[in-house]
Amino acid sequence: MPAMLRRPLYLFTALALALTLAGPSNAADPHPAKEVDFSFEGPFGKFDRAQLQRGYKVYKEVCAACHSMRLLNFRNLAEEGGPGFTEEQVRALAATFQAQDGPDESGEMFTRPALPSDPFPSPFANEQAARAANGGAYPTDLSLITKARAGWPGTFRQLVNGLGGSEYVYSVLTGYEPPPAALAAEQPPGRSYNPYFAAGHWIGMPPPLSDGQVTFDDGAPNTVADMARDVAAFLAWAAEPKLEARKALGFQVVIYLIVLSVLLYLCKERLWSRIDH
Amino acid sequence: MSEHTVYQPKSALGRWFEERLPVIGFTKTHVLDYPTPKNLNYWWTFGGILTTMLAIQIISGITLAMHYTPHTSMAFESVEHIMRDVNYGWLIRYIHSNGASMFFIAVYIHMFRGMYYGSYKAPREVLWMIGVLIYLVMMATGFLGYVLPWGQMSFWGAKVITNLFSAIPFIGEPLVTWLWGGFSVDNPTLNRFYSLHYLLPFVLAGLVVLHIWALHVPGNGNPTGVSVKSKQDVVAFHPYYTLKDGFALVVFLLFFALFVFYAPNYMGHAINSEPANPLSTPAHIVPEWYYLPFYAILRGIPHKLLGVIAMFGSIFLLFALPWLDTSKVRSGAYRPIFKQFFWIFVAVCIGLGYLGSKPPEGGYVVAARILTAYYFLHFLVILPLIGLLEKPKPLPTSISDAVLAKNSRRLAAQPAE
Numbered sequence: 140m141p142a143m144l145r146r147p148l149y150l151f152t153a154l155a156l157a158l159t160l161a162g163p164s165n166a167a168d169p170h171p172a173k174e175v176d177f178s179f180e181g182p183f184g185k186f187d188r189a190q191l192q193r194g195y196k197v198y199k200e201v202c203a204a205c206h207s208m209r210l211l212n213f214r215n216l217a218e219e220g221g222p223g224f225t226e227e228q229v230r231a232l233a234a235t236f237q238a239q240d241g242p243d244e245s246g247e248m249f250t251r252p253a254l255p256s257d258p259f260p261s262p263f264a265n266e267q268a269a270r271a272a273n274g275g276a277y278p279t280d281l282s283l284i285t286k287a288r289a290g291w292p293g294t295f296r297q298l299v300n301g302l303g304g305s306e307y308v309y310s311v312l313t314g315y316e317p318p319p320a321a322l323a324a325e326q327p328p329g330r331s332y333n334p335y336f337a338a339g340h341w342i343g344m345p346p347p348l349s350d351g352q353v354t355f356d357d358g359a360p361n362t363v364a365d366m367a368r369d370v371a372a373f374l375a376w377a378a379e380p381k382l383e384a385r386k387a388l389g390f391q392v393v394i395y396l397i398v399l400s401v402l403l404y405l406c407k408e409r410l411w412s413r414i415d416h
Numbered sequence: 417m418s419e420h421t422v423y424q425p426k427s428a429l430g431r432w433f434e435e436r437l438p439v440i441g442f443t444k445t446h447v448l449d450y451p452t453p454k455n456l457n458y459w460w461t462f463g464g465i466l467t468t469m470l471a472i473q474i475i476s477g478i479t480l481a482m483h484y485t486p487h488t489s490m491a492f493e494s495v496e497h498i499m500r501d502v503n504y505g506w507l508i509r510y511i512h513s514n515g516a517s518m519f520f521i522a523v524y525i526h527m528f529r530g531m532y533y534g535s536y537k538a539p540r541e542v543l544w545m546i547g548v549l550i551y552l553v554m555m556a557t558g559f560l561g562y563v564l565p566w567g568q569m570s571f572w573g574a575k576v577i578t579n580l581f582s583a584i585p586f587i588g589e590p591l592v593t594w595l596w597g598g599f600s601v602d603n604p605t606l607n608r609f610y611s612l613h614y615l616l617p618f619v620l621a622g623l624v625v626l627h628i629w630a631l632h633v634p635g636n637g638n639p640t641g642v643s644v645k646s647k648q649d650v651v652a653f654h655p656y657y658t659l660k661d662g663f664a665l666v667v668f669l670l671f672f673a674l675f676v677f678y679a680p681n682y683m684g685h686a687i688n689s690e691p692a693n694p695l696s697t698p699a700h701i702v703p704e705w706y707y708l709p710f711y712a713i714l715r716g717i718p719h720k721l722l723g724v725i726a727m728f729g730s731i732f733l734l735f736a737l738p739w740l741d742t743s744k745v746r747s748g749a750y751r752p753i754f755k756q757f758f759w760i761f762v763a764v765c766i767g768l769g770y771l772g773s774k775p776p777e778g779g780y781v782v783a784a785r786i787l788t789a790y791y792f793l794h795f796l797v798i799l800p801l802i803g804l805l806e807k808p809k810p811l812p813t814s815i816s817d818a819v820l821a822k823n824s825r826r827l828a829a830q831p832a833e
Binding site: 182210215279282283286287288289294297298301302304378380381384385386388389390392393396397399400403404406407410411414415416 | 455500659823
């Protein structure tokens with residue numbers, strides 16, 4: 140047998156190395172999101188209640204003008220593991236909105252002050268109305284936005300750093316910049332340049348935040364970066380409201396399984412030592 | 417293989433029952449006293465792990481079905497209702513969605529173990545073929561299940577995969593319309609996918625029974641590939657393997673739990689958290705990771721029908737594996753050349769998986785074609801040839817001899833005190 144055939148593994152390794160050419164990189168791919176440290180990351184991460192409350196305020200005063208959050212109800216704001224509003228605060232907050240109800244006894248729909256059990260109101264009646272009001276662009280629902288977008292690609296990086304959805308939101312909100320000279324000529328009307336935006340560089344949303352735009356009740360700093368970080372954290376909670384319960388239960392489960400596996404291993408070793416194996 | 421013991425009920429009631437339904441004796445013979453080679457390594461624990469995974473998927477899936485609504489206008493919201501409002505709904509759903517990935521991790525290890533140790537060779541050909549059938553039904557079940565949350569990738573994945581059938585000459589188009597229950601992937605499609613996704617796991621359970629039956633006729637293979645020759649070669653399944661498998665199972669569950677609790681969305685696609693939209697195609701339509709090697713084969717071939725044939729052929733080829741491998745030696749441990757080609761084959765499968773996740777352009781397509789060609793070469797040319805050309809290492813005379821030889825080597829390696 141020829142020497143080559145006796146060592147096919149070496150031959151293969153050489154071939155594999157030769158074939159592992161860097162893949163073509165696509166110029167239209169968005170920039171990987173900026174790194175941000177959030178309190179809810181890592182195995183023991185928890186949401187920062189004050190940050191979620193600030194983030195909700197940014198959503199309510201800025202984002203909610205165009206973006207719905209259909210999956211959220213006011214009651215969620217008082218639930219465990221969330222922004223930590225009290226039941227009374229949520230009732231008062233909900234009452235500042237109007238909700239449609241009915242039909243009443245005469246068959247008419249009517250509006251009443253919203254209750255904690257009502258969903259967050261949507262700014263537009265339907266997608267067509269939203270597009271008509273936003274130059275053809277559709278402001279996407281934000282209920283799951285931090286789960287629906289990955290901040291960066293990479294099988295390994297996503298395993299270590301997470302999917303980066305909150306970082307993606309932060310990066311888009313802080314990522315507006317003048318278009319590079321080469322692209323400036325093709326800027327579509329009503330669009331802004333944002334290299335972090337997932338659907339191509341030209342984003343339909345004008346820069347939504349400006350320094351000092353939202354005044355926080357706790358007097359926290361309110362630069363664009365601060366507000367972007369707070370609202371990204373709020374949206375992360377909205378997408379994954381059971382995150383704290385999940386991580387807490389996970390710790391107990393993992394400890395339990397480690398102890399059980401050690402016990403089983405010791406039993407198994409003891410048992411098998413009785414026979415030649 | 418001779419049975420170790422015959423069940424003798426001690427009580428009159430026990431005898432009365434056993435004469436009418438010998439289920440206790442059956443359990444004793446086939447579960448407790450079942451003679452098992454004593455040299456099985458941890459690669460042999462994945463059969464038990466897979467059975468457990470099937471049970472976990474069925475139990476979590478039935479629970480999800482209590483809260484899920486298979487309608488295009490409500491499916492996505494009902495899944496979010498499970499995640500947000502059902503007690504521990506997030507846990508059940510993350511167990512089920514990550515459980516599918518864990519199931520496939522385990523089945524791939526189980527299959528590669530079978531390939532390395534020649535578990536498909538006589539007299540276990542039927543056992544292997546039932547296994548391939550189980551794998552096929554698993555793939556169908558996983559695909560159907562991924563459609564149910566009705567996210568963007570659910571919808572577009574369903575569209576791409578069902579569209580493959582349109583490549584069949586003459587009947588392709590009507591067949592796809594029949595599969596969809598309409599002229600597009602829509603509510604009838606979702607309804608029937610849900611129905612079939614509920615059905616197939618029970619088909620799987622039935623096939624698993626046949627798989628285990630076919631295993632218990634010749635008995636387990638083992639890392640030496642030498643058949644069991646005496647009572648010295650075997651131990652009772654319980655407690656020896658219930659404990660060893662149990663330990664491996666708990667370690668596997670630990671790995672599973674790390675994903676469920678700390679990276680529950682890692683195995684999925686972010687874009688599936690967006691509701692299905694038939695008017696907006698995602699930039700990259702990619703199936704779940706466990707289908708990626710076959711997706712790479714499909715896209716690597718420039719002709720649609722040939723691509724579909726190659727993709728299905730790459731799986732159906734496994735049915736013929738017992739006859740494609742011409743070597744009489746079962747275990748790869750005694751086959752120096754085969755062993756190297758085995759690891760190349762593993763690397764090629766992983767490489768195809770990587771390429772399946774990349775956009776079908778430039779160097780990726782070229783590489784996918786080369787690896788596809790190699791995949792088929794491995795089965796159709798390399799395996800038959802090395803069986804004829806290779807000179808295997810001498811086999812141990814029995815399992816006990818192999819175990820004793822290993823132990824004396826281990827003792828010799830330890831420094832004398």
